[in-house]
Amino acid sequence: MARRSRRSRKNLRQYLSRRLVFGLVGLAVLLLAALAIWVWLLDRQIVQQFEGRRWDLPAQVYARPLELFAGQRLSADELQRELAALGYSATPAVKTQGTFARLSGRIVLMTRPFQFWDSAQPAQKATISFGAGGIVALTDERGRDLSLLRLDPPFIGNIFTAHGEDRIVLGPDQVPELLLASLKIVEDRDFDKHGGISLRAIARAMWANIRAGGIEQGGSTLTQQLVRSYFLDNSRTLTRKLREALMSMLLELHFDKPDLLNAYVNEIYLGQAGDRAIHGFGLASQFYFGKPLTELEPQETALLVAVVRGPSWYDPRRQPERTRKRRDMVLDLMAQFGLIPEAVASKAKQRDLGVRGKATTFASYNPTFMDLVRRELHADYKEEDLLSAGLRIMTTLDPRIQALAEQRLKEGLDELETSRKRKPGSLDGAIVVTGTQTPDVVAIVGGRNARMQGFNRALDAKRPIGSLVKPVVYLAGFESGRYTAATQVEDAPLNIRLDTGKIWSPQNYDRQYRGPVPAIRALAESLNTPTVRIGMDVGPKKVAGLLKSLGMTKAPPPLPSLLLGAVDLSPMEVAQVYNSLGNGGFHAPLKAVRAVLDVGGKPLERYQLRIDRAADPSAVAQLTTSMLQVVDRGTARGARRWLPPGLAVAGKTGTSDDLRDSWFAGFTNDHVVVVWIGADDNTPTGLSGASGALPIWARLVAGFGDLGYEALPTEDLADVSFDYATGMMSRADCGDLITVPLPAGTVLPAKPDCVPESDNLTRRGIEWLKDLLN
Amino acid sequence: MRVIPPVSPASQTLLNESRGHSAAGRYPQAAASIERAIRIEPRQPVLWLELGNIRLKEGDYIQAESLGRKALSLSAGDAALSARAQQLISAARNR
Incomplete structure (x- = not known):
């Protein structure tokens, strides 16, 4: 029994140890298998990651290249700033690309080679000479005249x-x-x-x-x-x-x-x-x-x-x-x-560390502009291509104007909050700057924290535009042929029966009524009742249709309230409409992307300059001349304090109900600028267009160095001088004379007791008298 | 009356470049050169006229007409340029 049990115990032990060995081996096999699977998984993961990243080439975005040519209004300091932004190093002797030397009255530089959409441009050495008005001469290495030189574009x-x-x-x-x-x-x-x-x-x-x-x-x-x-x-x-x-x-x-x-x-x-x-x-x-x-x-x-x-x-x-x-x-x-x-x-x-200040770093990098670029490209490219295909995107951004716009908006908002004793950060705003004769978006600011990605007010904040709509009402009036800039319109309360049966009684902002005033004055002083009279005469439908032609994506409902700006637009949409006005009545879709090249520099899309005639050019010439009076004599007179003396700018103030939105939109010869100020929660700001957006607009435009706006006269218009207050012909000594192109043959009434001495007989008589006396 | 300035040397260079492209049938390149000139000198009717003529050759008659009208609006006071703009407009319309 004992022997048997001893044997069976031995058997058991053998049995157990054999089980243990098998178990351990099995466990080891299992662990090895698990390890192998883990390694295999890691392998797949890392290889995928590596391969994926290798081809993960985000699209590179460039600002506009600066063009240098004799006659350009660009100072040596401005060029030097552009070169600094491009990372050109100052050197005593220019021998390599990306370097420059500042001499007295001249800058010598060597550009970097760059593959543009139209051609591959090699590195080029050039000397740029400056005079009082800007660049006077441009010569190459051997002293030959260069008509034109394009710098490599700043990388944004x-x-x-x-x-x-x-x-x-x-x-x-x-x-x-x-x-x-x-x-x-x-x-x-x-x-x-x-x-x-x-x-x-x-x-x-x-x-x-x-x-x-x-x-x-x-x-x-x-x-x-x-x-x-x-x-x-x-x-x-x-x-x-x-x-x-x-x-x-x-x-x-x-x-x-x-x-x-x-x-x-x-x-x-x-x-x-x-x-x-x-x-x-x-x-x-x-x-x-x-x-x-x-x-x-x-x-x-x-x-x-x-x-x-x-x-x-x-x-x-x-x-x-x-x-x-x-x-x-x-x-x-x-x-x-x-x-x-x-x-x-x-x-x-x-040597010093030589690191650029954080402020100048990526001076032109702006999430709002990038957002616009992205939206435009989505029409032709998948998001995946933009993130990984290594595309090179040529854009319209002007880094100098962009930086200035960001700065002016921030300063302006801080100042408004201080002077109005508002909570810091309670106001925000947006700015859009485009060319005047071109649809190029040269700068865009989507909020006071320009560097932060976030709500893009310039593109997405749709707000009532108030009186910004008025130029379009007057344009409709001029186009109808029933009104000119000098036509007298009654400024007095009026009642309009709406389709709903209700009576609408629009009033002036100041509750004052001036009797008959010329259209130009009604526009300049933003008088509501003459505007509604003209608008009701031509019909809100005509005004809505004109807004659509000028660039609104969809015609707004043709209600009488449209005539005073009860329509919600983003700053970008306003810029589109005003760009069409500055452009002489030609609508060109605003764009930020000029061209796209592939990863190897091969040209892909180029986005053409396309225009269509949206309004009668002679009506637009009358209108834009009238808009000059907004700044000279009307609601935006205050802007003169900041603008360079004598600079002609055309524009319009806009204010929405209860002072919620403050707008100014206008243009010089070179730029169309729209400024919007408001609160994100849409509470009243206490700011009118003239007190909120206008100072920011004027201080921004003052920094551009632009030429004044010159309306384009058409053959069927002739310059006429008349009294601003009454729209009547008047002698210079008893009226406030302005000169506006009016349809040829327009006859204006004479101002009583101020009959101009302009008829030929009188003038000839005076000449004769003068001759006699001399 | 407004006097239309002559084409600047910078624009002239691009105009020549564009005409070279046009003659070789490279209309997209021709248009690119002219658009570059338009950005330099946007109120020069000669450039808009040239762009309109490129579109006409490409068969884009709607753009050709619009560009002709734009050129015309910038040509007031210059009979010869106005006539050329009118010609472009009617050529585009009669297609």
């Missing part, structure tokens, strides 16, 4: 993904060798040999950290840093470390070293601008120095390499001393490893 930014990562993707041939070599000696000396992780680097890092008593050196290879960057995960858990190491080794299995290094150069995080994360050396070079990577000097390359270790710890703008120490260390290593001569390194260490 990329159309990047919603999570805010922005990058300029560079090909291997666009990355300077010095950068690659420096990255390796500073970050990963074994890069060319290791298989993704480097035990030597880890050991070295540990030793350095023990000696320094803190984290001095990371043991991560460039490959590991790349993997970490792909998954935006900086937690320091063991699994994450293991995963990262495995993925690095897997990446090395699939791709060769130059590919990995190129991906690193394009991927690594190098700074932050608001909610925009700066990735890759291409964009970082623009972000810190405002110029392309290939133009960096050794100390600049060294700075970027220094920043890699920690863009917030080594932020050259916030931590200049700390960053400079690290930059100098990188320069020392460059010399020690023979990448640059010792002498170059010690000279480079004398």
Whole structure:
């Protein structure tokens, strides 16, 4: 029994140990299988990520190129500012592209080559001479006259993904060798040999950290840093470390070293601008120095390499001393490893960091404008193409005007809040600037925080336009042939029976009534009752149809209230309508995108300049001349305080009910500008068009250096002088004479007791008397 | 009366460039050069007239007519230019 039991116990033990072995083996097999699956999954994940990113080329957006030619109103200072924005470096002798020298009365420069839609433009050296009025001469290297020179266009930014990562993707041939070599000696000396992780680097890092008593050196290879960057995960858990190491080794299995290094150069995080994360050396070079990577000097390359270790710890703008120490260390290593001569390194260490101020960085980067570009491109391109196809987008943005508009809006709102004792931040606004004879959108501001992505007021805030509609009412009147600018219209209360049976009794803003006034004065002083009289005479339907022709996407309901501006438009839509007026009655759809090129510089779409006649040019000439009086004698007289003396500007104030919206829209010879001020919650602001939007408009326009607006006379109009207050012919000494083109043959009544001496007999008599006396 | 200034040297260069493209049948390039000139000198009727003639050759008669009208509105006071604009308009309308 005992023997049997001993035997059976032995059997049991054998049985159990055999089970255990099998179990362990099975478990091991299972674990191995799980590990294999995990590795396989990691492999798929990392390869997909790598391949995906490799082709993830966001569309690059450029501002308009500055054209230089004799006769252009551009000062040497203005050109120098443009060159600085383009990242051109000042140098005593201009020998390389992207450099310039400022001499007395001249600027010598060499442009960068650029692939435009129409042609590839090579680098060109030129001398620009300035006189009092701007550019007087333009000559090439050999002193020959150049009729025209186009600078390379300023890079504004990329159309990047919603999570805010922005990058300029560079090909291997666009990355300077010095950068690659420096990255390796500073970050990963074994890069060319290791298989993704480097035990030597880890050991070295540990030793350095023990000696320094803190984290001095990371043991991560460039490959590991790349993997970490792909998954935006900086937690320091063991699994994450293991995963990262495995993925690095897997990446090395699939791709060769130059590919990995190129991906690193394009991927690594190098700074932050608001909610925009700066990735890759291409964009970082623009972000810190405002110029392309290939133009960096050794100390600049060294700075970027220094920043890699920690863009917030080594932020050259916030931590200049700390960053400079690290930059100098990188320069020392460059010399020690023979990448640059010792002498170059010690000279480079004398140089300042050379980083541009945050304010001038991406001066023209503006989410509102980018939003407009994106919306326009969506007509022809899928979002995916914009984010990944490497398109190059040529736009109409004028960085100088854009920066000025952002600044004026912000200052203006701050000032209004202070003077009106409103809560700071309770007001907001929008500005749109276009050309006058062209449909180019040259600047757009969607709110006081211009750099923040958010509600795009310029495009999406639809607000009642109030009296901004009036020019269109008068235009309809002039087109009908029943009114001219001098036609007397009754300014007195009136009652209109609406279709609903109700009576509408529009009143003037000041509740004053002036009796008969010429149309031009009614418009200039924004009188409601004469406007409604003209509008009811030609019919609200005519006015609604004209608004549509001038550029509203859809004709508004033709109700009598339309005549006083009961129609909601965005600042952009207002700009469209006023652009058609400034353009002499020709409607051209506003646009921000001129052309698109593919990733290799091959021209794709170009967006044509297309126009259609929206209104009678002679009626428009009368109207725009009348709109000059808004600023000279009417509701916008206050603007004269800020405008250059004598500058002719045509415009109109607009105010909505209960002072909720304050508008001014108008134009010079060169620009159409619309300013809207209001509150996002649509509460009353206490501001009229003249007290809110107008000062901002006038101070902005004063900074443009534009020529005054000149209405285009047509053959069937003739200039007539008459009394502004009455619309009658008058002698200069007893009337306030203005000169307006009126349809030829228009006969005006004479002002009693002021009959002009203009009839031929009188004049001839006076001449005869004068002759006799002399 | 307003005097229409002569085409500036900068615009003339682009006008010549455009005519070169036009002669070779490269109308999109021809139009691009003229539009560049229009941005430099937007009130020069000669340029709008040229753009209208390019559209006419392309068979875009609606644009040709509109551009002719634009050129006409800028040509007041110049009989020769007005006549050329009128010619463009009627050529476009009679197609």
